[in-house]
Amino acid sequence: MTSTFGKGCHLHLIDGSAFIFRAYHALPPLTRKSDGLPIGAVSGFCNMLQRYVTDNHGADAPTHLAVIFDKGSHTFRNDLYDLYKANREAMPEDLRPQIPLTRAATEAFNIACKEIEGYEADDIIATLAVQARDAGGRVTIVSSDKDLMQLVGDGVEMLDAMKNRRIDRDGVFEKFGVFPERVVDVQALAGDSVDNVPGAPGIGIKTAALLINEYGDLDTLLERAGEIKQPKRRQTLTEKRDQIELSRKLVQLDRDTPLDFTLDDLELRDPDPDRLMAFLAEMEFRTLTRRIADQLGIDPPVIAEKPAQETAETPPEQPPFDAAAYECVHDADALRGWIDRIRDRGRVAVDTETTGLDEMVAGLVGISLCVDAGSACYIPLTHKAGATDDLFGSDQLAEGQMPLDEALALLKPVLEDDAILKIGQNMKYDAKILARHGIDVAPVDDTMLMSYAMHGGEHGHGMDFLSDTYLDHRPIPIKPLLGSGKSAITFDRVAVDDATRYAAEDADITLRLWETFKPQLHRAGVTTVYETLERPLIPVLAQMEMHGIKVDRDTLSRMSNAFAQKMAGLEADLHDMAGRDFNVQSPAQVGAVLFEDMGLEGGKKTKTGQWSTPANVLEDLATEHEFAARVLDYRQLQKLKSTYTDALQTHINAETGRVHTSYSITGANTGRLASTDPNLQNIPVRTEEGRRIREAFVAEPGNVLLSLDYSQIELRILAHIAGIDALKAAFADGQDIHAMTASEMFDVPLEEMTPEVRRRAKAINFGVIYGISGFGLARNLRIPRAEAQGFIDRYFERFPGIRTYMDDTIAFAKEHGYVQTLFGRRIHTPEINAKGPHAGFARRAAINAPIQGTAADVIRRAMIRMPDAIDGLPARMLLQVHDELLFEVAGDAVDATIAAARRTMEGAADPAVKLDVKLTVDAGKGSNWAEAH
DNA sequence: GACATCACG
DNA sequence: GACGTACGTGATGTCC
Numbered sequence: 001m002t003s004t005f006g007k008g009c010h011l012h013l014i015d016g017s018a019f020i021f022r023a024y025h026a027l028p029p030l031t032r033k034s035d036g037l038p039i040g041a042v043s044g045f046c047n048m049l050q051r052y053v054t055d056n057h058g059a060d061a062p063t064h065l066a067v068i069f070d071k072g073s074h075t076f077r078n079d080l081y082d083l084y085k086a087n088r089e090a091m092p093e094d095l096r097p098q099i100p101l102t103r104a105a106t107e108a109f110n111i112a113c114k115e116i117e118g119y120e121a122d123d124i125i126a127t128l129a130v131q132a133r134d135a136g137g138r139v140t141i142v143s144s145d146k147d148l149m150q151l152v153g154d155g156v157e158m159l160d161a162m163k164n165r166r167i168d169r170d171g172v173f174e175k176f177g178v179f180p181e182r183v184v185d186v187q188a189l190a191g192d193s194v195d196n197v198p199g200a201p202g203i204g205i206k207t208a209a210l211l212i213n214e215y216g217d218l219d220t221l222l223e224r225a226g227e228i229k230q231p232k233r234r235q236t237l238t239e240k241r242d243q244i245e246l247s248r249k250l251v252q253l254d255r256d257t258p259l260d261f262t263l264d265d266l267e268l269r270d271p272d273p274d275r276l277m278a279f280l281a282e283m284e285f286r287t288l289t290r291r292i293a294d295q296l297g298i299d300p301p302v303i304a305e306k307p308a309q310e311t312a313e314t315p316p317e318q319p320p321f322d323a324a325a326y327e328c329v330h331d332a333d334a335l336r337g338w339i340d341r342i343r344d345r346g347r348v349a350v351d352t353e354t355t356g357l358d359e360m361v362a363g364l365v366g367i368s369l370c371v372d373a374g375s376a377c378y379i380p381l382t383h384k385a386g387a388t389d390d391l392f393g394s395d396q397l398a399e400g401q402m403p404l405d406e407a408l409a410l411l412k413p414v415l416e417d418d419a420i421l422k423i424g425q426n427m428k429y430d431a432k433i434l435a436r437h438g439i440d441v442a443p444v445d446d447t448m449l450m451s452y453a454m455h456g457g458e459h460g461h462g463m464d465f466l467s468d469t470y471l472d473h474r475p476i477p478i479k480p481l482l483g484s485g486k487s488a489i490t491f492d493r494v495a496v497d498d499a500t501r502y503a504a505e506d507a508d509i510t511l512r513l514w515e516t517f518k519p520q521l522h523r524a525g526v527t528t529v530y531e532t533l534e535r536p537l538i539p540v541l542a543q544m545e546m547h548g549i550k551v552d553r554d555t556l557s558r559m560s561n562a563f564a565q566k567m568a569g570l571e572a573d574l575h576d577m578a579g580r581d582f583n584v585q586s587p588a589q590v591g592a593v594l595f596e597d598m599g600l601e602g603g604k605k606t607k608t609g610q611w612s613t614p615a616n617v618l619e620d621l622a623t624e625h626e627f628a629a630r631v632l633d634y635r636q637l638q639k640l641k642s643t644y645t646d647a648l649q650t651h652i653n654a655e656t657g658r659v660h661t662s663y664s665i666t667g668a669n670t671g672r673l674a675s676t677d678p679n680l681q682n683i684p685v686r687t688e689e690g691r692r693i694r695e696a697f698v699a700e701p702g703n704v705l706l707s708l709d710y711s712q713i714e715l716r717i718l719a720h721i722a723g724i725d726a727l728k729a730a731f732a733d734g735q736d737i738h739a740m741t742a743s744e745m746f747d748v749p750l751e752e753m754t755p756e757v758r759r760r761a762k763a764i765n766f767g768v769i770y771g772i773s774g775f776g777l778a779r780n781l782r783i784p785r786a787e788a789q790g791f792i793d794r795y796f797e798r799f800p801g802i803r804t805y806m807d808d809t810i811a812f813a814k815e816h817g818y819v820q821t822l823f824g825r826r827i828h829t830p831e832i833n834a835k836g837p838h839a840g841f842a843r844r845a846a847i848n849a850p851i852q853g854t855a856a857d858v859i860r861r862a863m864i865r866m867p868d869a870i871d872g873l874p875a876r877m878l879l880q881v882h883d884e885l886l887f888e889v890a891g892d893a894v895d896a897t898i899a900a901a902r903r904t905m906e907g908a909a910d911p912a913v914k915l916d917v918k919l920t921v922d923a924g925k926g927s928n929w930a931e932a933h
Numbered sequence: 934g935a936c937a938t939c940a941c942g
Numbered sequence: 943g944a945c946g947t948a949c950g951t952g953a954t955g956t957c958c
Contacts, residue, residue: 583955583956585954589956638954639953642955647954668950668951670950675951677952682953714949771948773948775948776947779947836945840945845950849949856950
C-alpha cells in the first residue's frame with residue numbers, strides 16, 4: 001500500500017544532467033574492457049547515485065526520489081528565442097553514447113527516472129517542487145544550477161552535492177542579492193552567457209540586484225526606468241525593454257509542466273538485486289558490483305575477464321547463419337510472440353520487401369524482423385498465389401498470409417514506440433514505404449549510414465558488400481529469385497518459402513551489422529558525425545521526397561515538341577553539310593565527318609581509338625566551321641530533350657502530380673547528397689534555353705517557390721580553413737571576391753577592373769578549391785600553360801596560407817589515410833600513397849574534400865534544423881541542390897519563411913564551429929523555379 | 934556494361 | 943624526366 005504524498009514526506013529531485021557532467025569530468029576516460037565502449041561517466045554516475053541513497057539517512061532522508069533528465073533539444077524557449085542555448089558547446093564525443101546508459105542505470109537502481117519531450121529538466125523539477133510544497137511536504141533539489149534558485153523557500157531547498165552545502169532563502173540572497181521571489185527579475189536583467197539569455201547589456205547580477213531592491217520588482221523598474229539617474233542604465237532599460245522581458249520569459253521556470261505521473265510514483269523503492277547486478281555486470285564495473293553486492297548481502301555475479309578485441313573489424317561472436325531457422329509468420333498470434341520479444345529487447349532490425357525500387361509507387365509485399373543474431377522472421381503479406389503464367393490464380397493472394405491491415409495495426413505501436421530502436425539498412429527506404437501505410441517509424445538507426453560515417457571513401461555501403469566484408473557472409477542473391485530482363489518478376493511473385501529465407505536473412509544481417517558497427521562508431525571518432533549529420537537526415541529527406549515538387553507536364557511537352565522540330569532541321573542541315581547521312585548522336589561518327597571527310601587537323605582520339613569530339617574541341621572549331629557549331633546546337637537540344645523535357649514527364653507521379661526525387665545520403669564521398677530518379681540537382685540553368693526548363697517546376701496555386709542559396713560558401717570555408725586574412729576581410733566587407741582576388745594578383749585597382757581580368761581570377765579561385773594545376777588552369781582559360789603556372793605562383797605568393805593548407809592537408813592524409821571536415825566528418829583517401837597518376841587524383845581530392853565536405857555538413861545542419869525553424873509556417877522544404885534549398889510556401893508567409901530559413905542557414909555552423917567568415921544567404925521567389933532562383 | 938558526353942554545384 | 947592533370951555527382955545514347 002502506498003501512502004499519499006503530504007506532510008512528513010521529503011522529495012529529493014536530482015538534476016540528471018548535472019550528475020552526468022560532474023561524473024564525466026571527475027573521472028578519467030574509462031572504457032569497457034570487452035569492447036572499448038566509453039563508460040567513465042556511467043561509472044561515476046552509478047557511484048554518485050549509490051552514495052546518495054546510502055548516505056542520506058538523517059533528518060533529511062528522502063521518502064521520495066527521482067532523477068530528472070532533459071529530453072529533446074527544442075523547448076518552448078526556442079520558440080520564444082531561437083538563439084536560446086545556441087552557443088552551447090557540442091557534447092564530447094565519448095560522452096554521447098553514455099547518456100542513454102545513465103537512464104538505464106537510474107532504472108537499474110529502481111529510482112524513478114523522468115523526462116518529458118520538449119521540456120527542460122528544470123521545468124519538471126519546478127513543477128514537482130511546487131506540487132510537493134503545496135501538498136505540505138519538503139523538497140530538496142540536488143543541483144547547483146542557479147536557474148533553480150527561484151524555487152527555494154517554504155520547505156524547498158537546494159543541495160549543492162559537490163560542496164555538500166544546503167541552500168535556503170538566505171543562501172539565495174547571498175548569491176543573487178535578492179530573495180527567491182525576485183531571482184527571475186535579477187536574471188532577466190543580468191542575462192546568462194551560458195544559456196545565451198541576452199538580459200540588459202552592461203548590467204550584471206550586482207547592479208541588477210541593486211535596481212530591483214530599489215524599485216521593488218522588475219515591472220516597476222521598467223515602468224519607472226526614466227527616473228534612473230545614471231544615463232547609461234536609464235538608456236539601456238528603456239531601449240532594451242523587449243529584450244529584458246524576453247529574458248524574463250526565458251529564465252522563468254514552467255511550474256505547470258504536464259506530467260504523466262504523480263508525486264506518489266516517486267516513492268523511494270528498494271532496488272531489485274538481480275536487475276541491478278545484471279546492469280552493473282553488463283557495464284563490467286567490478287569494484288562497484290562487489291561493493292553493492294556486499295551492501296545487499298548477496299553474492300556478486302562473476303564478470304568474465306574478456307580480452308580486448310584485437311581489431312575494430314573483429315565482429316562480436318555470433319551464431320552461424322541458418323536460413324532454415326527463420327520463421328515465416330502466418331497469423332496474429334505468431335506475430336504477437338515476435339512483438340513481445342521485440343519489446344523485451346528494446347530493439348529490432350526491420351526490412352521491408354516491395355514490388356519495386358520506387359518508394360512512392362512500390363507496393364508492400366512483406367516485412368522481416370530480427371531481434372537477435374540468427375533469430376529472424378518474415379511476415380508475408382501480399383504475395384500472389386500460383387505460378388506467374390497461371391491465368392486464373394495469378395492475381396489471387398497466396399494462402400497463409402495475415403491481412404495487411406491486421407499486421408500493420410499490430411506492428412504500428414512497436415514501430416512508433418520511442419523506447420524501441422528500429423534498425424535498418426538504408427532505413428529511409430523502409431521509412432517511406434511504411435509512411436505510405438500510416439506508420440511513422442522512430443527512432444531509427446541505419447547500418448548503411450554507420451558504415452558511411454566510419455568508412456566514407458574506403459568502399460561502398462551496400463548490404464552485400466558490408467555483409468561479406470564485416471560478417472564474412474555472402475547474402476542470398478536476389479537475382480535468382482526475380483530473374484532478369486523481360487522475364488523478371490516482382491517480389492510478390494516469389495514463393496513465400498524462398499522469400500522467407502531471403503528477407504529474414506536481410507534483417508538478420510542488418511542486426512548483426514548493427515551489433516558490429518555500434519561499438520565501433522566512437523572508436524572511429526565519428527559518433528557525433530553519425531548522430532548529428534547522418535541519422536537525423538533520414539526523416540528530413542523522407543519528408544522532402546514524399547512531398548515532391550509540382551512539375552507542369554504541358555510546359556515540358558510543348559518544349560519537347562519545339563526541340564524535336566529544331567533538331568530535325570539541324571539534322572538535315574548537318575547531313576547536307578557532310579554530304580552524307582550519319583548519326584549526329586554518335587561522337588565517333590561526328591569525328592569521322594570532321595577529321596576524315598572534311599580533313600580537319602588537330603582531331604584527337606579517345607583511349608578506345610574513336611575520334612573525340614567534346615564540346616570544348618567543337619567550340620574551337622566552331623569559329624571557322626559551321627558544321628561544328630551546328631553539332632553543338634544539336635547536342636544541346638538533344639540533351640535538354642532526352643534528359644529533361646522528355647524524361648521528367650515520365651517521373652511525374654500519377655497520384656500526386658508531382659516529381660519525387662530520391663536523395664542518396666551516402667552517394668558522394670564528401671558528404672554531399674546525390675539525387676536520383678530523377679536527378680533534380682542538375683536541372684539546367686547556365687544557358688538561357690536550358691533555364692527555361694525550370695519554368696516547368698511550379699508552385700501550387702496560391703503558393704510561391706522560394707530559393708535560398710549560400711553565397712560563395714566554399715570560398716568562405718577555404719578562407720576560414722586556410723586562414724587567408726585578405727579573403728576573410730573581403731568577405732567581411734561584402735566585396736566582390738573575384739574582383740578582389742584579381743586586383744590583388746594583377747595589381748589592378750578595383751575601380752579599373754575589367755571583366756576579362758576578373759574572369760581569370762574567378763577561374764583561379766575555383767581552381768584552388770579543386771587542387772589547382774597549371775595544366776588544368778591553362779585548359780580552362782585556354783591560355784599557355786606557362787602563363788597559367790605564372791598565375792598560380794602569383795596567387796600562392798599573395799595568399800601564402802593556401803600553399804600551407806594544401807601541404808598540410810596532403811601530409812595529414814598521407815599519415816592518417818583520411819582528411820576531415822570542420823565538423824569531424826572523415827573522408828578516406830586510400831589512394832593517397834599510391835604511385836603513378838592515381839596519386840595526383842588522390843591529392844587533389846584530398847585538398848578539395850575538407851572544403852566541399854564542410855560546405856556539405858553546413859547545409860545538412862541547416863536542413864536538419866529546418867523543420868523546427870519553419871514549424872507553424874505554411875511552408876515546406878522541397879529540394880536541396882548542394883548550396884541551395886528550395887521551398888514551397890503559401891503566398892502570405894513568404895517573408896516570414898525567408899527570414900526563418902535564412903537565419904537557420906546562416907547560423908548552421910553554430911555552435912559546433914565558430915567560422916571566421918560569416919555565411920550569407922541570397923533569397924529569391926517566384927511562381928516557378930526559374931523566377932525564384 | 935563500358936565509354937563519351939554534358940547537365941549541375 | 944615523364945606521366946597525366948581541376949573537385950564532386952547522374953542520365954543519356956552509342957557501340958561492343
